[in-house]
Amino acid sequence: MCLCEYGHGDTTRTVAKVTHRGLFGHVWLFVSLMVVLLFVSCGKSVIIDEYSIIPQPVEITMDKGGFTLSSSTKCYAGNVGQNDPAIKYISRMLRQWHLNPVLVGKPQTNCLQFIINETFDQELGDEGYSIDIDKDMVKVSANSERGLFYGFQTFVQMLPEDISSVRYSKIVLPACHLKDYPRFGWRGSHLDVSRHFMGVSQVKKHLDLMAMYKMNKFHWHLTDDHGWRIEISKYPLLNDVGSWRVDRDDQPWGEADPPQPGEQRTNGGYYTKEEIKEIVAYAAERYIDIIPEIEIPGHCCAVLESYPELGCLGDDTTYTVQYGPYWPPRAILCAGNDSVMSFLKDIMDEIIPLFPSGYIHIGGDEAVKYNWERCPRCAQRMKSLGLQNYEQLQGWMIVEIEKYVKRQGKNIIGWDEILEGGVSPDATVMSWQGTKGGIVAARKGNDVIMTPTDFCYFNYYQANPDFQPPAMRNTIVTLHKVYGYNPMPVGLNHAQQKHILGAQCNLWTEYINTPEMAEYMLLPRLCAMSEVLWSPESSKDWDSFRHRVASHCIRLESNDYIVGSGSFQPWMSSEKSSDGRLLVTIHWEREGTHVYYHTGDGHFVRYTEPFTVDAGTKVTTLSFYNGILREKAYDFVIK
Ligand code: ACM
Ligand code: ZN
Numbered sequence: 246m247c248l249c250e251y252g253h254g255d256t257t258r259t260v261a262k263v264t265h266r267g268l269f270g271h272v273w274l275f276v277s278l279m280v281v282l283l284f285v286s287c288g289k290s291v292i293i294d295e296y297s298i299i300p301q302p303v304e305i306t307m308d309k310g311g312f313t314l315s316s317s318t319k320c321y322a323g324n325v326g327q328n329d330p331a332i333k334y335i336s337r338m339l340r341q342w343h344l345n346p347v348l349v350g351k352p353q354t355n356c357l358q359f360i361i362n363e364t365f366d367q368e369l370g371d372e373g374y375s376i377d378i379d380k381d382m383v384k385v386s387a388n389s390e391r392g393l394f395y396g397f398q399t400f401v402q403m404l405p406e407d408i409s410s411v412r413y414s415k416i417v418l419p420a421c422h423l424k425d426y427p428r429f430g431w432r433g434s435h436l437d438v439s440r441h442f443m444g445v446s447q448v449k450k451h452l453d454l455m456a457m458y459k460m461n462k463f464h465w466h467l468t469d470d471h472g473w474r475i476e477i478s479k480y481p482l483l484n485d486v487g488s489w490r491v492d493r494d495d496q497p498w499g500e501a502d503p504p505q506p507g508e509q510r511t512n513g514g515y516y517t518k519e520e521i522k523e524i525v526a527y528a529a530e531r532y533i534d535i536i537p538e539i540e541i542p543g544h545c546c547a548v549l550e551s552y553p554e555l556g557c558l559g560d561d562t563t564y565t566v567q568y569g570p571y572w573p574p575r576a577i578l579c580a581g582n583d584s585v586m587s588f589l590k591d592i593m594d595e596i597i598p599l600f601p602s603g604y605i606h607i608g609g610d611e612a613v614k615y616n617w618e619r620c621p622r623c624a625q626r627m628k629s630l631g632l633q634n635y636e637q638l639q640g641w642m643i644v645e646i647e648k649y650v651k652r653q654g655k656n657i658i659g660w661d662e663i664l665e666g667g668v669s670p671d672a673t674v675m676s677w678q679g680t681k682g683g684i685v686a687a688r689k690g691n692d693v694i695m696t697p698t699d700f701c702y703f704n705y706y707q708a709n710p711d712f713q714p715p716a717m718r719n720t721i722v723t724l725h726k727v728y729g730y731n732p733m734p735v736g737l738n739h740a741q742q743k744h745i746l747g748a749q750c751n752l753w754t755e756y757i758n759t760p761e762m763a764e765y766m767l768l769p770r771l772c773a774m775s776e777v778l779w780s781p782e783s784s785k786d787w788d789s790f791r792h793r794v795a796s797h798c799i800r801l802e803s804n805d806y807i808v809g810s811g812s813f814q815p816w817m818s819s820e821k822s823s824d825g826r827l828l829v830t831i832h833w834e835r836e837g838t839h840v841y842y843h844t845g846d847g848h849f850v851r852y853t854e855p856f857t858v859d860a861g862t863k864v865t866t867l868s869f870y871n872g873i874l875r876e877k878a879y880d881f882v883i884k
Contacts, residue, residue, distance in 0.1 A: 341589025373426025439469035501569025543612030581622025640666020
């Protein structure tokens with residue numbers, strides 16, 4: 246978004262002119278300075294010349310003229326009412342930015358209007374909204390409060406990028422008509438707080454980010470080998486023991502030293518029930534459901550150190566809350582022990598009342614069956630149930646828990662391994678090992694959330710590892726790659742496609758040990774994911790997104806978020822040129838990157854426009870940003 250400032254320049258020049266005028270001049274200077282100070286204290290003025298909205302709305306038509314937002318602008322909450330949660334949120338944000346419109350009882354000129362439609366607009370649905378801006382008003386309308394909330398998020402993105410840190414007295418918004426609604430209902434973001442604990446304020450900041458980008462499902466990975474993160478009254482050792490580990494944050498994750506005898510456990514923490522309630526309420530204010538994840542039956546070192554009797558007979562491993570890589574993850578809850586089932590049901594009894602969302606995530610991933618294969622109790626359970634293999638044993642355990650939570654009105658979600666043991670028709674499958682789990686599940690009639698590692702794992706590098714802080718090395722998930730993701734797998738018929746609820750990005754935190762690093766990995770890739778999930782597939786346009794995301798990087802930084810650098814690795818496309826040679830275009834992710842290239846003579850020139858070469862020519866590139874070399878040299882052979 247470009248901002249054309251006006252007002253300041255002229256006033257400042259007036260001051261400069263009077264500085265040589267004797268006593269009268271000094272009085273005049275003083276008066277002028279006071280005027281300037283008054284003006285400055287009232288804020289800057291700006292004309293917005295371009296909207297940069299992410300996710301891209303379904304339809305936006307620009308019109309002539311515009312609306313001037315100023316201190317005299319009013320706000321009409323109409324049929325919604327001033328005490329409506331969405332309106333309270335909107336008023337609070339506007340106040341924070343010193344845009345403090347007086348609430349009025351009926352629509353009038355110079356007014357922001359937030360209206361719930363009298364008759365349901367089918368096209369907008371439950372989450373959609375429209376915005377109409379003309380010289381008299383900004384009108385946001387929707388069928389629901391949720392829709393109004395999303396409309397407000399779009400309205401905020403029409404304001405200057407630095408609205409949260411700079412005081413504005415006048416903002417001129419170009420007239421437009423906008424209609425918007427989401428492509429998918431599940432627009433998720435996952436956060437692993439087990440590998441590294443994140444405090445309440447950091448979680449809230451994550452939720453703010455989700456709200457900005459109209460994401461609506463927060464998958465909270467609360468338990469794993471590296472820590473148990475939620476208060477459980479009936480099993481206090483989960484918190485006194487299972488929530489703490491030795492601190493190895495000064496060592497590379499892959500090289501963490503084992504605990505020393507008697508060493509204090511200083512790394513960790515957990516959320517009290519009061520904190521959970523506070524975060525759930527904070528999320529609800531932002532129309533975000535929280536889905537808690539309790540890992541069953543694997544990824545349970547924190548449980549087994551706290552309550553070793555929940556492990557298998559014959560497993561003489563001394564489990565400890567993990568502090569570095571743990572592979573293969575052999576810790577597993579005994580499926581043959583009735584106390585384990587009672588334990589899990591007790592945990593559900595404490596979890597369910599805290600989370601109003603309709604889902605509990607029960608994990609189910611990477612449960613290594615090594616101990617089950619050696620445990621007489623597990624063997625006995627299999628025999629009595631007539632089960633053929635250990636996958637079915639896991640399936641039985643999960644279905645037992647599913648039946649239990651269903652009695653309390655909840656459905657389960659599990660990672661795609663839950664397909665291996667016979668999944669119930671009401672379970673929702675999270676497809677992470679590629680897309681095949683999602684396809685199988687949708688064909689069976691199960692609901693699906695897509696989160697394949699290659700596109701959705703934001704703990705993976707976003708760029709060439711040689712130029713990045715340490716991260717998961719599996720593959721590189723660039724912003725461009727995320728943007729290119731289509732959550733709808735190919736090969737499903739219309740009825741099966743309906744089971745694809747949406748997708749989510751995942752932030753596993755092995756390598757992420759500070760809030761800043763979490764943001765660095767999440768941003769701006771979350772912007773791409775939000776557009777993938779919200780905007781129509783037909784509106785996808787990388788060049789447009791790349792331009793808008795540059796504006797969002799400024800907006801996010803001005804909101805105190807750390808934004809990742811992105812990838813500086815260029816890529817090329819070519820087409821036949823009129824002279825029979827090949828016309829080469831160089832592409833890159835980040836606006837502002839300077840790419841230099843040569844075609845074999847070693848003489849680098851800055852790329853400014855497509856150029857022609859013969860087929861087979863080798864083109865070598867270098868990428869600079871802010872004057873710093875950000876990538877190694879790449880060679881491309883043009884075909
Ligand atoms: C997973 O990444 N283990 C779900
Ligand atoms: Zn067992």
